[in-house]
Every structure is written in structure tokens, then in C-alpha cells.
Amino acid sequence: MSRVNHRDTLLTDLRELQRRLRLLEAAKVAAKPAAALALPPTRPVDWPATTSPDWEDLFDATTRGGVLELRWTAEEGTTGSVRVLLDGSQVGGELTAGAERGTDTVPIAGGAVSVQARRTSGTGLVRVAVFLTA
Structure with missing residues (x-):
């Protein structure tokens, strides 16, 4: 000035x-809006991943509600599971991750959201990308 x-x-x-x-x-x-987050990377190699046989958080957010768009895959010869938690309780069923890419949308109410994944067989990575819209 x-x-x-x-x-x-x-x-x-x-x-x-x-x-x-x-x-x-x-x-x-x-x-x-608090729930508007950046788009996930388009290349699966850039998605958060785990090799843990136990559930591991790959996404955490607090939201007032919205829709989660999930994308997942696993490396060749590896399978895994993906789940969504809202305030510590599972929302929907477990999603199976394999070599084919999977997609799903999950409507959620407000609260603390976590997306977790684990490897169930093989030695590769299980990858998950999440996009949250209000």
C-alpha cells in the first residue's frame, strides 16, 4: 500500500x-467444502499401496458427508482386500483386489473416514486411490 x-x-x-x-x-x-479433495493420481503405480497382511490405512479424512470413489488393484500374482470405515465401523462389504482394476462408489455420512487395504495372498502390492466429493 x-x-x-x-x-x-x-x-x-x-x-x-x-x-x-x-x-x-x-x-x-x-x-x-472440507470434503473436496484432489483427484487421485491416474497411474496405479502412484496410488498409495501396502504389502501388509494386516489392515493398513491408505486414506484418512474427516468429512461432512459425500461420496467416496474408490479405485483399486493388486500386482500380478497378488490379491488383497479393501474396506471403508466410518467412525471405526465398516461401511459396505470388503472389496477384493486382484490384477484387474476395480472401481466402486460408496455414499457416506459425515465423520472420520478411513480406507484400508491388506494383502491376502502373493508378495506384491495392493493399491488404492480415493476421491471424496461433497
């Missing part, structure tokens, strides 16, 4: 623009 009785310079103009952009970005983030 310019000082009183001083002429604006390019530097003061730039600082003012930057200040306004920061305010706009902060307002945009504050107005964004």
Missing part, C-alpha cells in the same frame, strides 16, 4: 497485488 502523499511505484503496486492475491486465496480456501 502506498503511503499518504507519496506516489505509487511499481514495487508498491506489486506488493499491493500480492497482498490482495493472498487474501483472495485465503478466502477461497476458507469457502471450499
Whole structure:
């Protein structure tokens, strides 16, 4: 911002623009629904993965409700299971992960959401990508 009785310079103009952009970005983030998360990566190799035989969290969020879009797969020769938990209780059934990609949508009420996966056979990775919409 310019000082009183001083002429604006390019530097003061730039600082003012930057200040306004920061305010706009902060307002945009504050107005964004809590449940809106970035799209998952498109390549399965970039998805979160596990080799654990025990349930492992691959996604955690707190939401006011919405729809989870799940995508899962397992490496060749490996199978696994995927499940969705809402406030610690399983929502829907377990999904079986294999070499073929699977997709499903799960409507959820508000609360703490976790997507877990585990390897049930083989030595490879079980991968899961999650997209949450409000």
C-alpha cells in the first residue's frame, strides 16, 4: 500500500497485488467444502499401496458427508482386500483386489473416514486411490 502523499511505484503496486492475491486465496480456501479433495493420481503405480497382511490405512479424512470413489488393484500374482470405515465401523462389504482394476462408489455420512487395504495372498502390492466429493 502506498503511503499518504507519496506516489505509487511499481514495487508498491506489486506488493499491493500480492497482498490482495493472498487474501483472495485465503478466502477461497476458507469457502471450499472440507470434503473436496484432489483427484487421485491416474497411474496405479502412484496410488498409495501396502504389502501388509494386516489392515493398513491408505486414506484418512474427516468429512461432512459425500461420496467416496474408490479405485483399486493388486500386482500380478497378488490379491488383497479393501474396506471403508466410518467412525471405526465398516461401511459396505470388503472389496477384493486382484490384477484387474476395480472401481466402486460408496455414499457416506459425515465423520472420520478411513480406507484400508491388506494383502491376502502373493508378495506384491495392493493399491488404492480415493476421491471424496461433497
